[in-house]
Amino acid sequence: MKIIAEPAIEPVSLAEVKQQIGILDTDTVSDALISRRIVEARSWAESYTGRAFITQTREIRWDCFLDEHALPSALTIISVKYIDSDGTETALGSSDYVLDTYTFIPHVRAAYGVSWPSTRAERNAVRIQFTAGYGATALLVPALIKEAIILLVGHWMNHQPQNEGGITISRIPYAVRDMLDGFRLDFL
Numbered sequence: 001m002k003i004i005a006e007p008a009i010e011p012v013s014l015a016e017v018k019q020q021i022g023i024l025d026t027d028t029v030s031d032a033l034i035s036r037r038i039v040e041a042r043s044w045a046e047s048y049t050g051r052a053f054i055t056q057t058r059e060i061r062w063d064c065f066l067d068e069h070a071l072p073s074a075l076t077i078i079s080v081k082y083i084d085s086d087g088t089e090t091a092l093g094s095s096d097y098v099l100d101t102y103t104f105i106p107h108v109r110a111a112y113g114v115s116w117p118s119t120r121a122e123r124n125a126v127r128i129q130f131t132a133g134y135g136a137t138a139l140l141v142p143a144l145i146k147e148a149i150i151l152l153v154g155h156w157m158n159h160q161p162q163n164e165g166g167i168t169i170s171r172i173p174y175a176v177r178d179m180l181d182g183f184r185l186d187f188l
Helices: 014-021 031-049 144-165 174-181
Strands: 003-004 056-062 068-070 072-083 090-093 099-101 107-110 126-132
Touching: 014 072, 014 144, 031 144, 031 174, 072 107, 107 174, 144 174
Parallel strands: none
Antiparallel strands: 003 056, 056 126, 068 107, 072 090, 072 126, 099 107
16 A cells, blocks of 8 residues: 555644643644654554554555455545556446445445456556545544554653663553554455
8 A cells, every 4th residue: 555645734743742741832843853753653553453543645556456455544446447458457347346335444335236357467556546544633533543653752751762772661551552553444
């Protein structure tokens, strides 16, 4: 899976993180570092869970059509394209497929009475672009995910020098993993 367009905002704000880790709003010395850590923590947490948190565009590819294709955190489908037997990239119409978002892991499948077309026998012949995430605002992201991101940023801010100095401190606290485990998609 590839991220085509990153999210426009982060699930937690600089102010939220600073408040949680005890840095005054007026202290702006570490703002750039904390902001970078927020992006890194969100990216790590998305990778760990297999989910997108804030709306972003992703693309997933398969060698051929399956009965159902899992699209983690999918909100909408942008396009379904495939390489036909002649080697031509062809787009399916939106009436040819259905996105099932009712299930824990959204799936796309052929619409009722429609069969998936044959693809050329080559790698990545099926290409699906979709929007993924809980929504476009941080308010839609579950509180436990946001807390895990804040905890991870705080841990990195407080313990990075020890990690780099060779002192054995976990790079990712067990509490962060515990908070995110309930959101993890284990098939990835």
